[in-house]
Amino acid sequence: MKKHYVICYDISDDRKRNKIDQLLKNKGMRVQKSVFECIITEAEFLKLKDRLVKYIDFDTDSIRYYFLCKHCVEMIETAGNTPTHEEKDLTII
Amino acid sequence: MKKHYVICYDISDDRKRNKIDQLLKNKGMRVQKSVFECIITEAEFLKLKDRLVKYIDFDTDSIRYYFLCKHCVEMIETAGNTPTHEEKDLTII
Numbered sequence: 001m002k003k004h005y006v007i008c009y010d011i012s013d014d015r016k017r018n019k020i021d022q023l024l025k026n027k028g029m030r031v032q033k034s035v036f037e038c039i040i041t042e043a044e045f046l047k048l049k050d051r052l053v054k055y056i057d058f059d060t061d062s063i064r065y066y067f068l069c070k071h072c073v074e075m076i077e078t079a080g081n082t083p084t085h086e087e088k089d090l091t092i093i
Numbered sequence: 094m095k096k097h098y099v100i101c102y103d104i105s106d107d108r109k110r111n112k113i114d115q116l117l118k119n120k121g122m123r124v125q126k127s128v129f130e131c132i133i134t135e136a137e138f139l140k141l142k143d144r145l146v147k148y149i150d151f152d153t154d155s156i157r158y159y160f161l162c163k164h165c166v167e168m169i170e171t172a173g174n175t176p177t178h179e180e181k182d183l184t185i186i
Contacts, residue, residue, distance in 0.1 A: 006099070006159055008101060008125055008128045009125070010125045010126050010173075010175075031155075031157060032101055032102070032103045032127070032155055032157060033103050033127070034125070034126070034127065035101045035128070035157065049170075049172070052172070053172050056172055056173045057173070058172075058173050058174060059174055060173075060174060061173045061174065062124075062125055062171060062172065062173035062174050062175035063171065063172045063173055063175075064124060064125060064128065064169070064170075064171050064175060065169070065170040065171070065172075066099060066159060066161065066165065066168070066169055067165055067168040067169075068159065068161070068165055069162065069164060069165055071162060072159065072160055072161055072162055072165045075159070075160040076157070076158070076159055076160075077142075077157075077158040078155060078156065078157050078158070079142070079145070079146050079149055079151075079155065079156045079158075080103075080149045080150070080151050080153075080154045080155035080156055081151060081152055081153060081154065081155050082103075082155035082156075082157060
């Protein structure tokens with residue numbers, strides 16, 4: 001079963017940021033420069049976190065993970081030029 | 094009753110971004126360069142959105158609003174150098 005995660009980052013090093021972008025692009029959609037939304041299983045999420053953490057400088061960088069339940073996904077609002085999901089194969093609790 | 098909102102933005106114009114920062118700082122806490130968490134009432138949220146939208150260039154800029162219910166707030170995870178809330182006067186549904 002897939003779940004909806006919002007992942008935001010502040011990464012100072014360009015090379016590391018590119019690597020993190022790549023990992024997130026493989027698992028989700030970029031919705032802002034440093035914000036991705038991933039609709040993935042919990043197992044995929046745990047694995048993704050493990051891989052992302054290797055690229056973080058714990059003094060300067062940060063990643064925030066927000067899980068959104070079905071209700072909170074329905075409450076997402078946007079203003080301006082921002083992509084939205086086509087919920088293809090999506091089952092959210 | 095206060096609710097937990099995550100507000101992320103991509104704003105190209107420096108002056109507008111500063112103004113948006115100011116509005117968000119008045120209502121919440123910066124948790125990343127372009128991500129704020131606001132624990133505010135729904136009325137305050139509606140007013141904040143109305144004020145923020147004035148500063149958006151709908152071609153280049155974007156703001157995303159995520160409401161987090163109590164469960165989703167408890168699921169917030171972070172890695173690296175990132176502030177956390179002290180839930181002072183906080184009641185979340």
